[in-house]
Amino acid sequence: MFGEPLGIFWGSMGSGRMSEESVVTVVVKYAGVEKTFTGNVDDVWVSVNKFFDEMIPAFDIARKMTLTVDLPKLVEDFKDTIAIAPEGPEVLIPKERLTDSETLQLHLLAAYIGYKLGKLPKESMTKEELAAKLGKNMKITTTRLGELVKQGMTTKTEEGDYKITTVGIVQLQRETLSKVLSRVL
Numbered sequence: 001m002f003g004e005p006l007g008i009f010w011g012s013m014g015s016g017r018m019s020e021e022s023v024v025t026v027v028v029k030y031a032g033v034e035k036t037f038t039g040n041v042d043d044v045w046v047s048v049n050k051f052f053d054e055m056i057p058a059f060d061i062a063r064k065m066t067l068t069v070d071l072p073k074l075v076e077d078f079k080d081t082i083a084i085a086p087e088g089p090e091v092l093i094p095k096e097r098l099t100d101s102e103t104l105q106l107h108l109l110a111a112y113i114g115y116k117l118g119k120l121p122k123e124s125m126t127k128e129e130l131a132a133k134l135g136k137n138m139k140i141t142t143t144r145l146g147e148l149v150k151q152g153m154t155t156k157t158e159e160g161d162y163k164i165t166t167v168g169i170v171q172l173q174r175e176t177l178s179k180v181l182s183r184v185l
Contacts, residue, residue, distance in 0.1 A: 030055070067166050071116055074109075077173055081180070082106050084114035089125070091133070097183050100134055100144045101153075105172055107133045108154060108164035124161035 024044045026037045028051060037047045083090045089110030095103055107130060114120035125133075131141035145162055148154040153168035164172075 069169050082110040084119045089114055093184055103134055104130055104144055112164050124157050124163035126161050
């Protein structure tokens, strides 16, 4: 019903028969949260119901507001646009039909997908790799990467490499892909 596995474990301590004096322990596990309730049966029952009344709607709201990437759909959407070659991420559209920023984002998207599919060792690329893929000098590459970072489309890793952000992926998928394809077709 809620799309998440739910674990509820009941246990009681005492004489083996349920009575007002029995102590019951219930452990509820849902969506990465674990909560333990201990007490008499009535109190634990009320607490468990209160937990569900308060937490389940919050989890559903959070799930609706959480930005996630559907990897199979992403691969399907971009299968004619990017590829993962043994040499690394590749863009299948001629560079002349793309802006520099689109080219950089598509290479970083290919790196992300290649990493998620276990085809590449990392989801990021160096500035030098991106400059070579872009076919432009380092100053232009650095300027475009800086713009993409300011827009939240890419981020710089601790190692100094660049990777696409979740927002960048979603924007590419929802907006940029259709614009790019309209120029290519």
